[in-house]
Amino acid sequence: MAEVRLENVTKSFGGKTVVDDLNLTIRDQEFLTLVGPSGCGKSTTLRMICGLERATSGNVFFDGKPVSWLPANKRDVAMVFQSYALYPHKTVRQNIGFALKMMRVPKATIDEQVLEAARTLDIEDLLDRKPRELSGGQRQRVALGRAIVRDAGAYLLDEPLSNLDAQLRVLMRAEIKRLHVDVARTFIYVTHDQVEAMTMSDRIAVLRDGVIQQCATPEEIYERPANRFVASFMGSPPMNFVTGALADVDGVRMFRSTALSQPIAVSDGQPADVVLGVRPEDVALSPTPVEGYRQGRVFVSEPLGPDVLVTVRIEDELLKARVPTPFRLGHDAPVYVGLNPERLHLFSAADGTALQAPRDAA
Numbered sequence: 001m002a003e004v005r006l007e008n009v010t011k012s013f014g015g016k017t018v019v020d021d022l023n024l025t026i027r028d029q030e031f032l033t034l035v036g037p038s039g040c041g042k043s044t045t046l047r048m049i050c051g052l053e054r055a056t057s058g059n060v061f062f063d064g065k066p067v068s069w070l071p072a073n074k075r076d077v078a079m080v081f082q083s084y085a086l087y088p089h090k091t092v093r094q095n096i097g098f099a100l101k102m103m104r105v106p107k108a109t110i111d112e113q114v115l116e117a118a119r120t121l122d123i124e125d126l127l128d129r130k131p132r133e134l135s136g137g138q139r140q141r142v143a144l145g146r147a148i149v150r151d152a153g154a155y156l157l158d159e160p161l162s163n164l165d166a167q168l169r170v171l172m173r174a175e176i177k178r179l180h181v182d183v184a185r186t187f188i189y190v191t192h193d194q195v196e197a198m199t200m201s202d203r204i205a206v207l208r209d210g211v212i213q214q215c216a217t218p219e220e221i222y223e224r225p226a227n228r229f230v231a232s233f234m235g236s237p238p239m240n241f242v243t244g245a246l247a248d249v250d251g252v253r254m255f256r257s258t259a260l261s262q263p264i265a266v267s268d269g270q271p272a273d274v275v276l277g278v279r280p281e282d283v284a285l286s287p288t289p290v291e292g293y294r295q296g297r298v299f300v301s302e303p304l305g306p307d308v309l310v311t312v313r314i315e316d317e318l319l320k321a322r323v324p325t326p327f328r329l330g331h332d333a334p335v336y337v338g339l340n341p342e343r344l345h346l347f348s349a350a351d352g353t354a355l356q357a358p359r360d361a362a
């Protein structure tokens with residue numbers, strides 16, 4: 001059992017705060033992902049959980065007990081580093097069993113546990129090889145094996161897939177997700193890849209400049225981003241943002257912009273300057289005029305396989321639409337653009353906070 005709780009955790013390096021008053025509870029057996037751009041404090045947070053780094057202030061708790069004073073080897077965690085950090089002169093078997101050997105576990109038990117970890121990861125036939133005789137994906141599995149053989153309450157994984165090519169990353173992503181189910185332990189996973197975060201996690205904590213922007217399920221983060229940063233970071237291709245202004249029309253507050261043919265009613269009490277957000281899959285295109293659609297021109301189209309990503313220019317705005325294949329209009333052809341009114345987001349232009357979505361406003 002391992003519930004990990006961070007309470008008011010702050011970390012500064014030479015006066016610069018890189019993790020700022022973080023509060024987060026990772027539930028027992030949860031798969032929680034810390035995601036955010038480079039330098040936002042993900043690895044530092046993970047290192048404070050495992051004990052490789054001390055918080056400047058605040059506390060870390062495992063199952064309600066403070067562990068801030070405990071060194072890394074006394075905490076019930078196993079960590080997988082971004083670089084595999086395998087011992088080059090040891091075999092796979094010795095690499096996986098090394099931590100157990102250090103803990104003076106009897107040899108027969110080590111052999112048994114190494115074999116079991118190797119079976120879980122499907123690398124049984126590689127046990128007598130050296131790391132240099134392995135592919136990147138196989139080395140990655142050995143690095144995972146070294147962690148899971150430890151039977152820790154929580155596994156901390158720092159960008160374990162970033163050294164792999166795109167295809168292998170997709171494969172290993174599913175394997176780690178499955179591994180989480182099989183070992184039934186708490187996983188805290190760090191990545192800057194929003195697709196990994198979306199596909200693998202029970203919950204995602206989005207970090208920016210050492211501050212959690214939102215912590216919620218992938219669905220919640222995608223459907224109801226707390227602010228413009230989360231909205232633009234999560235989702236590929238990213239959400240479109242349309243600037244516009246609010247005005248009162250016949251006593252109703254309306255959002256107007258050049259990208260929309262019709263103004264959208266919003267609830268009262270919104271600030272005057274807002275930004276409208278719409279995901280590319282919520283933008284529809286038609287080669288012929290449709291009521292309520294706005295005319296634009298095809299700027300560029302990019303086939304993605306089942307879908308085509310079409311960038312449309314409407315006056316000065318560029319809007320991306322993700323539409324099904326085939327899409328046959330060429331560059332500069334007129335095209336009619338409709339936004340799904342059910343799926344629009346509104347953000348404050350001043351600070352990016354999500355405002356009541358227009359769909360809830362009526």
Ligand SMILES: Nc1ncnc2c1ncn2[C@@H]1O[C@H](COP(=O)(O)OP(=O)(O)OP(=O)(O)O)[C@@H](O)[C@H]1O
Pocket residue numbers: 013018036037038039040041042043044045192
């Ligand atoms: N030991 C250190 N001394 C000084 N500054 C540090 C130290 N470790 C990290 N930092 C700084 O703290 C900030 C956060 O670093 P961290 O490694 O946590 O980022 P990250 O989110 O993991 O980024 P990446 O995605 O690039 O790995 C960065 O600005 C980094 O330069």
Ligand SMILES: [Mg+2]
Pocket residue numbers: 042043044
């Ligand atoms: Mg990092």
